Amino acid sequence: MAGTSFDLQLLNLCAALLLLLSFAMLAQRRIVTLVNLLAIQGALLFVATLLLAWRTGERHLYLSAGLTLALKVVLLPWLLHRLIRRLQVYWDTEPLLNISGTMLVGLLVVVFAFGLAQPIAALASTATRSAIGIAVAVILLSFVTMITRRKAMSQVVGFLSMENGLFFGAMSATYGMPMIVEFGVALDVLVAVLVLGVFFFQIREQFDSLDLHHLESLKESPAFKKSAPPEPVQSVQEH
């Protein structure tokens, strides 16, 4: 099929919307909306997978589209909304960098992502190879979301959106991973959210808040305290 066929255009539209959504997440401070954005991201992934399945006729892509619908559009957002209601965390505090600053960082990240994806895209034989750059950009933008947020809840949304980016990357580079791996990854994500649910209640019980600055006392020397972002995420970004 030619590169300009209608379904491919739709696929590229999905990819572009995914990138836009990542920026929307970067700017959004209301946690409920953040979860809704995550659900829309899942829905877009579902549509993209379905289109790709229809285009290539690969059976396992239909399966993984179904898995995406069940897990990322219905189950995870529902679990997160329930958690938000029961923990009553609706707003994130002021992010560490103001919105326009974050957006600028995001733009640079996208340029970097396309640079990183170029050698991969050049070797890919899939019709969707132009979307690989977008997938890498979504992954890196989710990193930025996680780094700039204070609330545990928004960091988790960033984490899940990163997983979505990885899923999209696998799809556009190789039409998805082998089925057994995809099931395993989906299971891990589901368990991760359940574990986090339990974990949040424990944090809540202990601190009466889900703000992560409570979780910064374990430093090398007890005297050294400042209101820095949780370090682990930051150090990861260097790579």
Add this chain to the structure above:
Amino acid sequence: MAFLLLLGTPLCGALLLGFYGARRWAADLNVGVSLVTFVAACALTAQVVSEGPLLVGHEQFFIDPFNVFLVTLTAFVGLTTSIFSRPYMRVEMTHDRVAAPRLRLYHSMYQLFMTTMLVALTTNNMGLLWVSMEAATLSTVLLVTLYRTPASLEAGWKYFILCGVGIAQALFGTILLYFAAEKVLGAEGGTALLWTHLNAVKGHLEPTVLGLAFVFLFVGYGTKVGLAPLHNWLPDAHAEGPTPISAVLSGLLLNVAIYAVVRCKVLVEGSLHSQLPSRMLMAFGLLSVVLAAFLLWRQRDIKRLFAYSSIEHMGIITFAFGMGGPVANFAALLHMTVHSLTKSAIFFTVGHAAQKAGSQLMEDIRGLITLSPTIGWGLMMGSLAILGMPPFGVFASEFLILTTAMREQPWATPILLAALGVAFAAIFGRVQPMVFGETTARRLPHPPALLPVFAHLAIVLMLGLYVPPYLADWYRAAARLMGGQ
């Protein structure tokens, strides 16, 4: 058969203990399950030794000399830790640090953690390897936060987020690996992620993509190894969780993560024909050794002290694997074995010492030798062993690594030696007053289980003096495998 038993036993044990984990006999059941797992591992080893490498379950699992020795080691330390945890958790209950219902979570997750590690070690599928590594993190997050103290919650959150993000990079690396492999092996039949197939065609895999994949895989699994600068989660998770969990995290999980890195390195090196993977391993290994050696000086908490010592030893092992070659690989495998045995033995004694003193701060722990000679001597011997004193096994492996470094990478030898010296002074200076100082602490309500400590140290001592021929052959076969032959 032995293989099914090996993976099935801990899984069934996890389910059973999920229901009955709070009963009085749950700890005994835990020991029993671990014992059956260990017996299965031994049977499997015997089978592999006599019949050669094994492929099971539509090639999804395979057992070769490299992973079978890690499987046995994992099952063995899993068994001894469950023996140690029996009186330890009872004392914790008497001290009101955990309630009985929470032990259900503890026992069930302990077995689940063993299952995930055994799956990670035996799987042939690089994707499943990722899945089980992530599952290993998830099953231990709630164990780290078992005491629900603010510090343990913080440690658990750090552990989850840092390892989660790190391992997400490994997933990206796995995707890239699949991307390169699919071109050679094809997407049909799902063989493109099977390590044995990848290993057979590694010379034909696209080098640019594999180089990129290795960077992500190394950073991802390296986070779990605890390599600097991604080590932040490790001391917290080790210090704040219950001591049996510190012992298995340090003694086993780190080994499994290194195993994953080495598996990836073998593939990538075969494709790249360059020094990139080796250099990365050496650089990060050396950085971890040096950083950990100096951070040891700043520790006040005994479990954090030995957690940093784990980072140091993981650095040494990574450096040795980076040098490559039959001798260095042999030494690294030996070091993995003795470190895992010694470090878990140290955590066993440290756990009881901290229970006696009622604190993990080193200034509060004094005079172990008068209180309980066995704990005191256990800690002293363990520390001497981990610091690389002859005649313990750590000395033998470190000696081999250093002499190889002198020949292959002479520039690194003084750095390694200096770091080992700094670490020696830091640890020995702290342990000495803890063992020999004055004390007023009281007796524990349950007698500690010190059999595992001395069993581990005896094996380490034996490995220092004499490596049995079949074990040496086994290491050599594994080292050859890593050389890519």
